[in-house]
Amino acid sequence: TSGGSTPSPAASQPQGGQGAVADPGQLPRSETLYTTGTQWGPPANFNPIREWDSAVGTKGLVYETLFHYDTVNAQLKPWLAAGGAWSDDTTYEVKLRPGITWSDGQPFTAEDVKFSYELGKMETVPYHDLWNWLEGIEAVDDQTVRFTFSQANYQQWDFNLYSRSIVPQHVWKDRSEKEVLDGVNENPVGTGAYKILRKDQDRVVLQRRDDWWGKTALNMEPKPRYIVDIATPSNEVAMGMLLQRQLDLSNNFLPGVANLVQGNFGLTTYYNEPPYMLSANTAWLVPNTTKKPMDDAAFRKALAHSINVKQIVESVYGNLVRPASPTGLLPQWEKFVDQDVVSSAGFTFDTAKAKQLLADAGYRDRDGDGLVENKDGSKIELTLIVPSGWTDWMESARSIAASAKEAGISVTAEFPDFNALVEQRTEGNFDLLINNERQLSNSPYTYYEYMFKMPVLEQQNTVNFARYENERAWDLVRDLDRVKTDDVAGMQKITSQLQQIHLDDLPVIPLWYNGLWAQHSTSAWKNWPSSQGNAPKTGAVMWRNWFELGGFETLTQLQPAGS
Amino acid sequence: MRRYFRRKLLVYGLTFFVAVTVNWMIPRFMPGDPVASMVARANMTQPQAVAAMRAYYNDLFGFDQPLWQQYLSFWGALLRGDFGLSIWLFPTPVGTVIADAVPYTLALVVPSVLLSWVVGNWFGAYAARRRVLDNTVLPIGYILTATPYMWLAVLLAWGLGVVAGLFPVAGGYSFSMQPTWSWAFLLDLLHHWALPFLSLFLVALGGWAIGMRNMIIYELESDYANYLSALGAPSRLIRRYAFRNAVLPQITGLALQLGVIVAGALVTEIVFAYPGLGSLILKAIQNSDFFLLQGTFLFIVLGVLIANFIIDIVYVVVDPRTRAGMAGADA
Amino acid sequence: MSLQVSDLRVHYRTLKGDVRALDGVSFDLADGEILGLVGESGCGKSTLGKALIRMDGRMRRTGGTVALDGEELPIDDDRRMNDFRFRRVSLIPQYAMSALNPTRKIRRLVAELLRSRGAAVDPAELESRMAHVGLPPAVLDRYPIELSGGMRQRMVMVISTLLDPSLLIADEVTSALDVSTQKAVARALLGFRDSGYVKSMIFITHDLALTHHIADTIMVMYAGRLAEKAPADVIVKAPRHPYTRLLLDSLPEVGVRYADRRLDGIAGSPPSLLDPPAGCRFRDRCPLAGEECGEDPPVTELAPDHHVACWKA
Amino acid sequence: MLRLDDVTKRFRIGALGGRSLTAVSDVSFEVAPGEVVSLIGESGSGKSTIGRMILGLQPITSGTITFDGRPVRQGKEFYRGVQGIFQDPFSSFNPVFKADRVFAMVKDAYFPSVPGPEWAARVEDALRDVRLNPGQVLGKYPHQLSGGQLQRLLIARALLLEIRLLVADEITSMLDASTRIEVLNLLAELKSRGLGVLYITHDLSLGTYLAERTIVLRRGSVVEMGPTGQVFGGPLHPYTRELLAAVPRLHQPWDDATPVDTCAYHLNGGTGVLAEAGSGHFVACARLSTCQ
Amino acid sequence: MTALQEVTPQEREGVRREALYFAVRNGKLLTGFGVVAVLLVLGLVGPLFTDVPPNQYGPRPMSPPSAEHWFGTTTFGQDIFAQFVHGLRSTFAVGAIGGGIAAVIGMLVGFTAGYRGGVVDEVLNMLTNVVLVIPALAVLLIVNAYLGIRSVAVQGLFIGLTQWPWAARAIRAQTFTLRSREFVDLARMSGAGTWRIITREIAPNMSSYLFMTFILLFGGSILIASSLDFIGLGPTDAVSLGLMLQNATQWSALQLGMWWWFVPPGAAITAVVGALYVANVGLDEVFNPKLREL
C-alpha cells in the first residue's frame, strides 16, 4: 500500500454557479456535464462511420444503433429497434420503434436501416466484411427490416446490431464513397438525444434534444442539458481540472487517483477500494511466435511464469487495475471461464517454476551469465516494445524485463515511436509487445478471434499479432460464431476447449485488466455508478463505442448535486 | 541598401526552400508508414478492406507517384496554400487545423515577446551600474532565464491555479462559455491567458534584462558617454542615449531569440492545455501525423522568417549606422 | 591668473600599488594663454588634463590644489565639479572622433546637451562658430557617422566651447589627423582663443613642433613631474633642462638626411611611476647627472617665466 | 628587384551597399637593392595597401607586382627574401605568447634542421645587430617590452632570414621621438648592407631622413616621385607643396604666405598623367608647364 | 545566449595575472562556479554512494524525504535522490556534449568564415542564417520523433547540431577583428598555413571568449534537453533531470502532494544553468576591465 501523504483538498470553489445563468454565453453549471478523456485534440469530424475518431458523442448521443448491449445482464437491449429475432437459421428480422424522427423532422424508417447497413458494401467502410456473409437486406415495411444471410454468424451479428450507427438515407444517399469514409459530416442529423451545439479547438458542446423519442418510448432522459467534452492534452491537466472541480467525469488514466478517492476531494470511482475501476479490456504480452525461441510453447509458458504482474498492478498502477486471470477473459465473461482448465493448465508468477520450465525445455545458461541461451547455444536477447510516451506501459515493460531477467530470460524494454511500433507489429519484426486492442463486447468470440484469427498474412493489422497458427483453434472460433447467442452452454463447450488451447500454447500471455477509467466529481452531479447500494452499475464512460455498452444509461441516472 | 535586401531575401528564400524540402522529406524517408498507422487505427480485420483502404490513402496522399513528382506537387499545393489533410484529425485540412490554433499561439507569443522585451530592456537598463539593484535584483533575472519553461509553468499552474484557485489551469476560455463579443467573455479569455503568458513572459524577461544591463554598461563606458559626463551632462541624458544605442542590438537579438521563444510557447501550451500550435505539434508527433507536423513546422518557419524580415527592416530604419554602411559585419 | 595648480598629486590605484602619475606639479596659466604640454608617452600629460575636469574611478588626488579664476576646483568631488564642467572648464578629448553619440543628429544632440545644462541654443551663434572652423550649417542635420574624422573633431571643438569656458583642455586632438587637417584644426584652436570663446587653453600633445606653433608657453613633463616650463620660443631655442634638449635633438626636420647628419635618441627608458626612485627622475638617462641629482631638484625660476627642475640647469 | 606595374586595388565597402573604393590606382615604381624608397601620403592614401600587396597579404585587383621578375605570392620561398614590419609593434606580437616566439616560428618554417644551440646563437647575433641585449628581451611577454624593443625584435627576426627587401610600414609612428630615431638609424645601417627598403610613412620629416627616393601618394595615385632631394627641395606638384607647407617646423612658423595656387589639382582632383619633369623626377599634374 | 558581448581582446599589461586576481575576488564567478562544481561533484560522486539503481522500484512508494530516502520516493518507490544524482550526470553530459559539439561546429564555421572572408564567408554566413532562422526546437522535435533518441549522447549530438549558429556568428565577428591584427600577417610571413594561424594565433587570443561561448552553449543545451525530455522526446535509456520532471508531471506529483519529486530536478536545472550564466557574467567582468566593479 502506498504510504506518503494525502494531499489536502484544494481551496478553490466550483466555478460558475447559479448566478451565471443570466449570462447567455454561459452554460449553467447545474445543468452541464463536463467530461474529458476521450478526445485528445480538436474534434475532427462528426462522421459515425469513423467509429474510431469521430467527435465524442457522434455515435451514441447523436446517431444511434438498433440495439444497446447491457453488460450487466449480458443481453441486447432494443433501442431504435423494438425487437429482433431469427425467423429461421439465416434470416433475421428487426422491428423498428414507431414514431422516431430524425433531428430534421423526417421520419425514421426501415429504409434508413437498410441504407446504413448497405453502406458496408463500400470496400473502405469498416464493416465491409459483414457483406461476406450477409446476403441482402429488405425493408419489408416502414417498421420491418429483414436481413438474409448466406452464413449466419450469430455472435458477430449481435455485435453488429449494437455497433452500427443508423444514418438518415435522405441526407446520405448521394454521398460518394470518399464522402462516406472521409466526410466531416458537418451538422449531423441523427436520431439521438443530443445535438452538437458547437465545437472549438479544445471542446465539443452537446445540447439535449427535448423532443428525443426515447423520453416517451424508453421513459428515459439524460439529465445534463449540456455536455461539454474537453480535449485535454494530458492526464495531469485533467487531474488539475478535477481538483479545481471544473470537471465532472474524467475518463483518463489518472495515476495515484486512489489517494484522491481516499481523501476528501469529492472524487469517486466505481469501487471505493482497489481496483477502483471496472475492467475494460485485457492487456496481453504478445510474443512473436514466428521467431525463436518464442515459437516454442514451453518457452512462452516459462516467460508467462516469470512475469510479476502483481508488482505491476501495485507499483505501476497503484492497484488501479487487477491482474488478469490466466485465460484473460474479462470479469464480465467469468461464466465462460473453465476453472478446471485454469487450475490444470493455468500459470502464476513463480520464478522458480519459470526456471524449471526453461531447464526442462532445454534452455540452459551455458556461459554462466545468469541468462539462458537457445537450445543451439546462441544468445537469447529479446526486446519488448511499447509505444514511447505510454508511461504506464513503459513502466510495466521495464518491470516485465526485470522480472524476466530474474528467471534467466534476457528481455530489454524499448520504446519506439508509435508509428514505428505499428510498422514492426504489422510486419512482424518484433520479439515481444504489449497490446490490448480488444474491448469488452457481447461475446468472447471477439476475444478469441483476436487470438486465433487465420490465415496469418504478410501484414497483420489488427489481430493475431503473435502470428499463431492453429487450424483447430480457428475452426473452434468459427464454430463459436455460429452458436446462437442465447445458447450459453453451447458457447461454454467451445470456449473451454479454446481455453485449453490457449493455456497449453499461450499464443498471448494475459497480464492485467485495464480499467474502464472513470473518476467522477460529485460537486455538480451525483448518483454516479458505484458497486455500492443501488447506484447504477453501468460504466460512466464517454469513450467511443461505449455509449451502447451503458455509457448512455449512466447519463440518464445522474442527478444534480443540488437536488 | 538594395544589395542588403537582395542578400536578405536570398537567405530567407533559401531558408524557406530548405525548410520546405526537409519538411517534405520527413514522412517519406523516416521509418514508419503513415498509411499503416491510419489503417491500424481504423481497426479493420479483413485483408481486402485493409488493402482497399491502403490503396485509397496512398492515392489520397499521392504516395503512389514517383518521388520527384510528389515533390513538385508538394510545392504546387503549398503555393496554393494547401498543406494537405491531417491524419490525426482526418479529414480536416491541415490549413484549417492550424488556422484554428494560431490565434491562441499568437495571442500568447506576441504579447509575451514584445512585453518581455520592452519591460526586460527597461528593467535591465535601469539596473545597470546601480549597485544595489544590480546585485540584488539581477540575479533574479539570471534565475528566471535559467528556468526551464515547463518547470515554471507547472509550478505556476499548481500554485496559482490548483492551490490558490486564482486561475484556471486549462483551456483557452471557460468550458462553460461560448465565444461572444462580451466583456465577460473577454475577461474570461484573459483569465485563461494569464498564466501561460506569465510563464513565458517571466523567462524571457530575465534574458532581456541581463542582455540590456550588459549592453548599457558597455555603452556607459563608451567615448560619447565619457565626453558627455566630462561636459557635466546629467546621467539621465547619458543613460537615455545609452539606452537608445543599446536597444538597437537588442532588436537583432529579438530576431535571434524568436525561435527559442516559439519553442518555449510550445512547452507552455502543453502544460496549460492551451489550444494553440504547441499542443497540436505534440499531438501530431504522438499520433504520427506527418502532414500536420509539416504544416505546423512550415507555419512556424514562415512566422519566424517574416518576423525576422520585419525586424531587419525596422533595424535598418532605426539605426543610422546601418544606413551609412558603417555597421561592419552584416546581420 | 586664470588657473593655478599647486603641488598637484594624482595617483592611480592599481593592484600593485599607486601609480604616481602626477607627483607634485605646480604651474600657473594666465588669461588668454595657451599652454602646450609635451613629454614622453606616459609622463602624466593626460592625467593632468583629466584631473582638471573629470577624474576616472581609479584616480585619487593625494595632494595639492587647483584654483580657477581664484575659486578652488573641487576636482575630486564629482558632483560639485559638475557645476564647473562645460561652463568653466571644458574638454576636447583625445577620442574626439568617437565622442558624439552616433545615433543622434548633431542639431538635436547639441540642443539636448545644452538644455540639460540649463542653457539655450543660439542657432546663429552656433552656425557662426561652425563657420569659424569651416563647417557648413548643413552638418547639423547629419549623423556623426556621416562626417569625416576631421569634421567630427572640429564639431566637438565647437560643442565643447559653446558655453565660453575659461579653460579648455585639448588632449592630443591632432595626433590622429594628417598634416593638412592638423594644421586647420590647430588654426581653429588659435582662432577660438582669439575670438574669446575660451580664455585659456591647455594643449596636450607629443609633437613639440606643433606645440611651438600654437602655444604661448610650453611645459615639458617627465615622469609625473614638471621638467621645464617657459615661453614657446625659449623652450625651442634655449632649453635648459637636459631632457628638453635631448628631446629636441632627436627631432628630425624635413630635409635632414641620415647621410648628412645622424640624429641620436635618448638611451634608456623612464622610471616606473609605481615606485619611482628618489631624486631626479631623469638621472639614469641624463648625460649630465651627478652627485646632487640624488636629491629632488626644486623647480626654480631661472628667468622670468622660465621654470626648470634641474640641478645642472 | 621589386617592381610594380599599374597596380590597382579596389575594395568593396559598406554593409548595406555595394559601393567600391579605389584605394590604389595605377601605381608603378621600382625598388633596387640597397635603396630606401619612402612612400608618403596622408592617412588613407593607400600606402599600407601597397605594402600589403607587395607582401602578398592582399590580392591585387589589377596590374602586376614582381620580385626578381616573378609575381609575388604567399609562400615560404617568397618570404625568405621579402619581409614586412607593420605600423604597430604591439599588435605584431601575439599577446598571449612570449615575444621570442616570432623567432621560433621562423625556425620551424625555414630552418627546421638547424640544431637548437646554433639557432640560439644566431638569434643572439641578430639581436645584437639591432643593439638589443638578448638577456633583456628573450623570454618575456610582449607587454613586458617597450615599443622600441619590440620593433627591433621584428627587425632582428627579418635579419635572420637574410632578406633582401623590407617593407617597413610606419614602423615608428607609435614611438616617442628618441626611440624613433634609433630605429631609423638601424634601418640606415641595414641599407648599407644592401637591403632594399620600402619605407611607408605619413611623417615627411622621417621620410626624408632615410630615403634616396620619395613617392608622394594622394588618394591612391602617385602625384610626384623622384630623388628625395628633388622632391623636397623643389616640389613641383601643388599637393606636395601643400603637404610640405603644413608640416610644423620647429624654427619656422607656418608659412601662410604661400597660398596654394588654384591649379588643376584643385579643379580636377589632381589626376594627371605622370610626366618626367627632371631626371627621374616624375609629376602627375595637368598643368605641369604652368606650375613650373 | 543573451549575455555575450563582443569584447575586443584585451592585451593590457599582465592580463592574466590580473585576471586571476579578479577571478578569485569576483563574487559572481565564485558563486557561479561554486554552485556548478557542487552539483557536478554530486553528479559524479553521488551515484557511487547510492547503491540502488535509479529506476528500481522500492517498497515504500510516495514517501516524503527521510533519512532513508533523502529526497523521498516516487509513486513507484524509486529513490529520488538516486535518480537525482544520476540525472545530474546526464544533465552535465548533455550540456557538455551538446555545448561541445555546438562549440566545435560554431568555431569551425565561425573561424573559417571570419578568417577566409569573401565567398567562403558569404556561403557559410548563408548557411548559418538558414540554420539560425529555422526554429531549433521544432527541428529537434521532428528529428527526435522519427529517429528516436536512445541515449543522452545522441540527444546531445542533435542539440549540438542545431545550436551552433549564434556561436558561429559571434566567433566570426571576433575572428574578423583579430584577423586584421598584424601578428596574423606576421605568422603568415613566417610560413604558417591557415589552419595553423587559426588554431595557434587567433584562437588563443579569444580563449576567454570561446570559453564564455561554451558556457552559454552548455546552459542552452541543458535547457533544450530538458524541454525535449519533458515532452517525451528524451533519451529512453537514461535518467535525466528533464525525464524526472516529465515523470513527476505525468504521474501528477504536484497534484498528489509529492513536491519532493517535482521540485528538485527543476531546481537543479535552474541552479546549474543560472549559475553558469552568473559565472559567465563574472568571467566577463574578470576579462573585461571596463566591467570590473570599481
Ligand SMILES: Nc1ncnc2c1ncn2[C@@H]1O[C@H](COP(=O)(O)OP(=O)(O)OP(=O)(O)O)[C@@H](O)[C@H]1O
Ligand atoms: N587607469 C590607469 N590605471 C593605472 N595607471 C594608469 C592609468 N591610466 C594611466 N596610468 C599610468 O599613469 C601614467 C600617466 O599616464 P597618462 O595617460 O597621463 O600619460 P600621458 O602622458 O598622457 O601619455 P600619452 O602620451 O601616451 O597619452 C602612465 O604611467 C600610465 O601607465
Ligand SMILES: Nc1ncnc2c1ncn2[C@@H]1O[C@H](COP(=O)(O)OP(=O)(O)OP(=O)(O)O)[C@@H](O)[C@H]1O
Ligand atoms: N580591408 C579593407 N577593406 C575596405 N577598405 C579598406 C581596407 N583596407 C584599407 N581600406 C581603405 O583603403 C584606403 C587606403 O587604406 P590604407 O590603409 O592603405 O591607407 P594608409 O595610407 O596606409 O593610411 P594610414 O596612414 O592611416 O595608415 C582607405 O580609405 C581605407 O579605408
Ligand SMILES: [Mg+2]
Ligand atoms: Mg548465459
Ligand SMILES: [Mg+2]
Ligand atoms: Mg597605413
